[in-house]
Amino acid sequence: MKPRRVVSIRVVVIATTTALITAAVLSAGALSERNARRALSHEIETGLVLEARNLALTSADALLSSFPELTLTPLVKKMMAERPELAFVVVVNHRGQIEGHPDPRRLGEPFKLPGDLMAVESSMRLQPGERLLQNRALLIVEAPVTHPTEPNLGMAVVAVERAYVDAAVASARRGQLVFLAVLLVLGVVASFVVLAALLAPVGALRAGLERIGRGDLDTPLQIGSGTELGLLADTVNEMAEGLKRARAETVERERLAHELELARDIQRRLLPQGRREVGGHALVGAHRAAAEVGGDYYDFFALPDGRVAIVIADVSGKGLAGCLVTSMLAALLRALHTAHPSPTALLVALERHLTPTLEPGEFVTMFYGVLDPMQGRLTYASAGHTPALVWRAGESRVEWCPTRGIPLGAVRGGALASTLEDRAVPLAVGDLVLLFTDGLSEAFDRDGREMFGMERIERTVREHARAGPDAMIGAVNAAVAEWSGATPQDDQTLLVIARIAAATQRVPEARALPQADPLERLAEAERSGVRLELPASLDALDALGAWLARLPDLSELDAAERRQLEIALYETCANVAEHGLQLNSALAFELWWVSAAARGVARHDDLDARVKAGYFVLRDRGFPFSPGRWRPRDLDDPRRRLEGRGFGLDLIHLVMDEVLYRPATAAGNVTLLTFDPARARETRKEDHNG
Amino acid sequence: MDDGFKATTAHGRGEAVVVRVEGRLDAKSAPRLLEHCLAARATGGHLVLNLSAVSFLSSSGVGVLLVMAEKARSDGGSLRIASPSSAVRAPLELLNLHRFLTIDGSEDEAMSALGA
Numbered sequence: 001m002k003p004r005r006v007v008s009i010r011v012v013v014i015a016t017t018t019a020l021i022t023a024a025v026l027s028a029g030a031l032s033e034r035n036a037r038r039a040l041s042h043e044i045e046t047g048l049v050l051e052a053r054n055l056a057l058t059s060a061d062a063l064l065s066s067f068p069e070l071t072l073t074p075l076v077k078k079m080m081a082e083r084p085e086l087a088f089v090v091v092v093n094h095r096g097q098i099e100g101h102p103d104p105r106r107l108g109e110p111f112k113l114p115g116d117l118m119a120v121e122s123s124m125r126l127q128p129g130e131r132l133l134q135n136r137a138l139l140i141v142e143a144p145v146t147h148p149t150e151p152n153l154g155m156a157v158v159a160v161e162r163a164y165v166d167a168a169v170a171s172a173r174r175g176q177l178v179f180l181a182v183l184l185v186l187g188v189v190a191s192f193v194v195l196a197a198l199l200a201p202v203g204a205l206r207a208g209l210e211r212i213g214r215g216d217l218d219t220p221l222q223i224g225s226g227t228e229l230g231l232l233a234d235t236v237n238e239m240a241e242g243l244k245r246a247r248a249e250t251v252e253r254e255r256l257a258h259e260l261e262l263a264r265d266i267q268r269r270l271l272p273q274g275r276r277e278v279g280g281h282a283l284v285g286a287h288r289a290a291a292e293v294g295g296d297y298y299d300f301f302a303l304p305d306g307r308v309a310i311v312i313a314d315v316s317g318k319g320l321a322g323c324l325v326t327s328m329l330a331a332l333l334r335a336l337h338t339a340h341p342s343p344t345a346l347l348v349a350l351e352r353h354l355t356p357t358l359e360p361g362e363f364v365t366m367f368y369g370v371l372d373p374m375q376g377r378l379t380y381a382s383a384g385h386t387p388a389l390v391w392r393a394g395e396s397r398v399e400w401c402p403t404r405g406i407p408l409g410a411v412r413g414g415a416l417a418s419t420l421e422d423r424a425v426p427l428a429v430g431d432l433v434l435l436f437t438d439g440l441s442e443a444f445d446r447d448g449r450e451m452f453g454m455e456r457i458e459r460t461v462r463e464h465a466r467a468g469p470d471a472m473i474g475a476v477n478a479a480v481a482e483w484s485g486a487t488p489q490d491d492q493t494l495l496v497i498a499r500i501a502a503a504t505q506r507v508p509e510a511r512a513l514p515q516a517d518p519l520e521r522l523a524e525a526e527r528s529g530v531r532l533e534l535p536a537s538l539d540a541l542d543a544l545g546a547w548l549a550r551l552p553d554l555s556e557l558d559a560a561e562r563r564q565l566e567i568a569l570y571e572t573c574a575n576v577a578e579h580g581l582q583l584n585s586a587l588a589f590e591l592w593w594v595s596a597a598a599r600g601v602a603r604h605d606d607l608d609a610r611v612k613a614g615y616f617v618l619r620d621r622g623f624p625f626s627p628g629r630w631r632p633r634d635l636d637d638p639r640r641r642l643e644g645r646g647f648g649l650d651l652i653h654l655v656m657d658e659v660l661y662r663p664a665t666a667a668g669n670v671t672l673l674t675f676d677p678a679r680a681r682e683t684r685k686e687d688h689n690g
Numbered sequence: 691m692d693d694g695f696k697a698t699t700a701h702g703r704g705e706a707v708v709v710r711v712e713g714r715l716d717a718k719s720a721p722r723l724l725e726h727c728l729a730a731r732a733t734g735g736h737l738v739l740n741l742s743a744v745s746f747l748s749s750s751g752v753g754v755l756l757v758m759a760e761k762a763r764s765d766g767g768s769l770r771i772a773s774p775s776s777a778v779r780a781p782l783e784l785l786n787l788h789r790f791l792t793i794d795g796s797e798d799e800a801m802s803a804l805g806a
Contacts, residue, residue, distance in 0.1 A: 411790060418789070538718040545746070563746075563780045570748050574717050647749035647781075654784045 010199050014192050021187040026639075029180040036176065037169050044165050045122055045132060045139070048158055052130070052143035055156035059091045059145045063099060069107050072100025085164040087138050091145065093154040107453075111157070114138065137162055150572040177588055201229040207234060217244040244375070256319075263293040263323040270330050272299055275470065279373025280429075280501035284469045286494045288439075294491030295322030295364075296437045297329060301337075308373065309337055312385065312495050313366035314437045317359070328357050329364060343368045343381035343419040351383070351408040351416050363410040367435055369497075376499055378425045378433060383408050383416065386438050389458065391465040393430025397452050398458050401425065402653070412539075432469055432498035434461060439490035443480050450625065452483050455661060467499035518617070518662045518672040521594070525617040529592030534573060535623070536581030536589060553595035553614060565675065568655035571648035572671060574619060580622030580669060589620035615631050618671040622665030694745070695719035697726040705735035705767070706804050708797060712743040715751035715778075724754045728761075735767050738800045742773040747781050755782075759791060768792065770800040 055075070062071035068091070076089045080102050092111040101107055117133040117140065126132060129144035138159045145153040155324030201223045208221040217240045223233035269287065275284040283300045295315025303309055311333060315325045320413060332353050333346075340346035347368055354364065367388060369380030382388070384407035390399040405420045436457070443452040457476060464475035473494050480492060525531075532547050534540045547565050548554065557565065573591065581587045595614035653659055657676035663669045694713035701708075707730045715723060720805040731737045737758060741747075759769040770792045774782070794800040 415789065541716065542714065558778060559782060563777055564784065566746065567748060567781050567784075570716065570746070574748065574750075578717070599738065647752045651749055651781055651784060 002370075009202055010195065013195050013199065016186075017191040017195065018188045021191065022184055025180050025184045025187065029176060031672050033173055033176060036172050040169050041165060042123060044160065044168065045120070045141075046124055048139060048141045048160055049124060049126065049130065049143070051079070051083075051139040052156050052158040053087065053127070055091065055158060056143040056145045059100065059152055059156050060147045063091070063093055063145055064147060064150065068099045069094070069104070072223065073102070073104060073107070076100045077102050079158075080536055085160055087159040087161045088157075089159075090157045091154060092157065094152050099154065113140065113142075113154075113157070123267065123358075134162065139165065164588050198227060198229075199225075201225045201233065205229065205233060205236065208233070212236070212240050212243070215246070241281075253283075260293060261318040263320045264289060266323045266327055267293055267296075270297060270299070270327060276300060277500075278302070278309075278371075279306075280376075280499060281308075281371060281373050281427075282469050282496070282498045282500050283308070283310065283495045284473055284498070286473045288477065288481075288488050288492040290318075290439065290491045291318040291487045293320075293323060294318050294325050294437075294439060296491035296493040297326045298435075298493050299330065299333070300496045301494075303332075303370065304338065306373070308371045310369045310371055310378075310380075310435075310495065310497060311366065312435045312437065312493060313364055314385070314439075314491075314493075315364050316362050321359070325354075325357060325362065325364065329354060329366075341370075342422050343370060343379060344417070344422050345407065347381055347405075347420055348417045355409050355412065358409040363407040365438075369433075371497060376427045378427060378497060379422055380425070381405065381420045383420065384410065386436060386441055387454075388425075389434040389436075389461060390425055390427075391432045391434070391461055392428070393429055393432075393465065396462070398461060400454070400458075427497070427499040429501060430466075431497050432465060432472070432496055434472075435495040436476075437491060437493045437499075438486055439492040440476070440480055440494065442490070443484040443488060443492065445483055446485050452480055456483070468500070472496065518660050518670040519665060519667060521615060521672050522592075522617050522619060522667055522670050525592035525594045529594040529617065532591045533588050534577070534591060535585045536577040536587045536620075537585035538574065538582055538583065540576065540585070541570055541573050541577070544573065547605045551593050551595075553593070553597055558613045564655045568673070569616065571651045572616075572673060575625075575648060576618055576669075576671070577622045578624070579625040580620045584620070587620075587622065589618060589622070592617045615675060616673040618673070619668045621668040624669050625646050692772050695722065699726070699730045704804065706738055706801060707731050707735060708738045708740060708772075708801075710740040710743070714746040715741075715744050715754070716746060716748040717750040720748070720750035720754045723751070724757060727754070727758050731762070731767065734765050736770065736804050737762055737767065738770045738772050738794075738804070740772045740797050740799060742775055742779045744775050744778050747778045749781070752787065754779055755791060756787070768804075770794055770803065772797040772800040 058075060059068070059072060062068040062075075065071065072091045076091065079089045089100075089102070090098055090111055093099045096110050098106050098109050098111045100117055105471055110337070113133070114135055116135045118135065120132040120134050120139070122132050122401060124132070127143075129142075129146075131140075131142040133140045133142070139162055140157060140159040143156045143158075145156055147153055204221060204223055208219075211219055220237045220240065221233040223230055225233070227333050271287055272285060275282060277283070285300070287296060287298070295317055296313070297315065298312040300308055300310045313326070313329060315322045315329065331352070332350055336349050336353070337346060340349050347366060358364075363384075365385040367380060367382045367385040369378045371378050380388070380401075382401075382403035383405045384403065385405075387400045387402040390401060391397075392399060401423065406416055410416075412460065427433070433455070441452055441454055441457060444450065445452075456479065460476050460479045461472065464472045467475070473496055476494055477492075480488075532543075532552060534543065548562060548569070550567055554562070554565070569591075571590075576589050577583055581589060593614060593616055597614075653672070656673045656677075658672070658674035660672040661669070662672075695715065695718075696712040698710050699707060700710060709727055709730050712722060713719070727739070731797060739755070739758070744751075755769070755771065762769045771778075772794045773796045774793060779788065782791065794803060
């Protein structure tokens with residue numbers, strides 16, 4: 001910066017003040033001098049006139065005497081001696097001859113006044129015959145000498161040197177000048193002191209601002225001034241505080257941005273690139289990173305025996321913390337995978353090593369599978385991960401593989417092992433397994449109101465599975481991106497295991513249920529079902545138990561089974577009433593029970609006629625909503641636990657054999673719940689044994 | 691609002707508070723139970739929930755049990771569920787949650803387990 005000429009405020013203000021004081025003092029001095037001169041002149045003139053009158057009075061008798069000079073000469077001499085400023089003193093008789101003069105030789109001579117005399121304008125009242133005259137050198141007073149008997153005896157003339165008058169004025173002026181000088185000095189000193197005191201904070205202000213400029217925001221200005229400068233200092237201090245906050249925010253933002261970049265980098269390095277083919281199987285992964293890097297992780301790697309390990313995981317933490325857990329997970333996985341042939345055993349071992357690095361409340365959902373390409377078989381265990389989807393190309397059917405496993409690290413103390421089990425999925429040519437993270441299924445739409453949901457994933461798979469794994473992944477990604485916008489809120493990871501060619505002959509799969517069509521079932525229910533209409537209010541749901549007890553086809557259920565059924569129905573109806581109809585009790589929804597008997601059991605040998613199984617249909621005309629998905633991991637997320645929500649779907653899925661939701665059909669939103677007490681009984685048995 | 695739901699606080703011994711619940715514990719009554727329990731153990735300590743007279747337990751009710759268990763655990767207390775009715779056991783067992791909650795056969799058992 002160019003150095004600039006600085007003029008101190010103090011100098012400017014003091015110089016100005018001094019100039020003003022000087023001007024004021026000088027004009028006051030000039031004025032008073034004029035007055036003093038006038039007063040002094042008047043005084044001298046008065047004195048002179050009185051002197052002349054006096055002389056005239058005392059001269060009267062002398063001029064009447066025979067020898068006036070005998071009296072007058074000493075008198076005049078005495079006057080001259082007493083008043084040295086007098087230029088001359090003369091007494092003249094009526095003939096104009098000098099009768100009294102200090103110099104006796106001039107006696108008798110005619111007296112003549114100097115020629116260039118002018119009358120003086122004076123404020124004095126002169127008596128008749130008196131004259132006040134002056135020329136350049138002298139001031140002269142003539143006073144007539146009179147006597148009652150002789151009015152015109154002569155003149156008394158007294159003169160004073162004008163130089164005397166000037167000297168007197170000059171002397172008076174000198175005194176005045178000294179006074180003025182003292183006044184001036186006092187004024188300047190006083191103004192200097194006052195201004196210096198008032199302007200002292202300016203220096204401190206400047207120093208403080210320079211400090212702030214250098215970046216020192218921690219030393220506040222200490223200015224106790226009660227003037228505006230004190231206020232200014234307060235403002236500067238506030239400004240420094242504001243700057244400090246802004247600086248801290250910038251630092252924090254930069255730190256976060258750095259962390260984010262680091263996290264992105266770690267994540268990028270951990271994820272495998274592109275696709276892999278092994279023994280007639282294609283493995284394809286896709287990952288879309290969230291703005292705030294999430295904790296998604298997937299990988300596939302060959303095992304020594306020719307099988308392939310496949311893993312997909314979602315760490316609950318985000319950002320750098322989540323990434324560190326992810327990289328720990330990746331490292332542990334590589335260290336441990338050969339030691340544990342069973343997926344369950346591997347997950348349990350992983351948790352044991354991972355838990356110490358997890359913060360309380362942090363957990364990892366993880367699907368770990370081992371693909372045997374020769375057998376066309378995927379053996380897996382899932383620790384609370386979102387269910388895998390299996391596409392059966394032969395039947396154009398979708399199977400979901402939910403898990404009862406709880407996430408790694410969610411419940412301390414080894415509870416995990418009891419919830420996990422190895423499961424096997426045989427794969428035929430054309431079949432594929434879709435694995436994904438909840439960033440996909442829980443991707444909210446642009447308004448943040450509805451999640452993408454399992455239904456849409458399933459629909460997209462149905463529509464695109466035949467085009468092959470790559471096209472299908474592209475289609476799912478595109479559908480989610482269109483649903484939720486370009487940048488996902490959470491990481492979205494997809495992984496497909498597809499059997500694209502026969503390596504060996506596959507063992508055919510056992511049971512296959514025909515896909516139910518909810519709309520057909522609704523029509524059937526309207527024809528032959530038992531109907532219950534309920535207002536969309538939680539109070540109304542109390543009636544469910546009594547309604548269930550009245551259904552004759554279910555009379556063989558024991559109390560526990562009936563209770564389970566009531567819970568599942570309650571949860572379904574509560575969902576519809578709450579989410580679909582917003583608990584507006586003016587609205588209603590319908591519920592039907594259609595028993596196997598009512599449908600004609602002979603045609604439906606897939607249902608257990610012996611215990612009179614059937615299905616429930618719900619129909620509402622409210623908002624279509626995503627029922628979300630079913631996974632028991634909710635209970636291990638402390639936040640979810642604190643919300644106390646998310647178990648309704650578990651209850652429904654656990655009790656019902658099949659749950660299908662068709663929102664926004666021409667007939668309204670339709671929910672189909674297939675109930676198979678035999679299966680429910682089995683579930684309960686498992687639970688008691690577990 | 692008469693839906694048969696009722697929660698009453700009985701004075702426990704020592705640091706324990708006993709809350710007895712009756713009726714349907716569903717989406718409607720769950721928030722009331724949560725409030726009741728939070729108030730009952732506002733000063734911390736152990737909470738014993740006697741659920742013997744609960745006729746119906748929905749997922750919202752399960753949520754309240756988990757929230758209270760978590761809250762109690764986080765401040766050094768505990769939650770014990772005393773003599774749950776079969777209506778309570780059914781959903782807890784379906785969800786596999788009975789293993790993660792402390793369940794006692796009776797209120798007395800719960801109290802003696804707390805050493806009160």
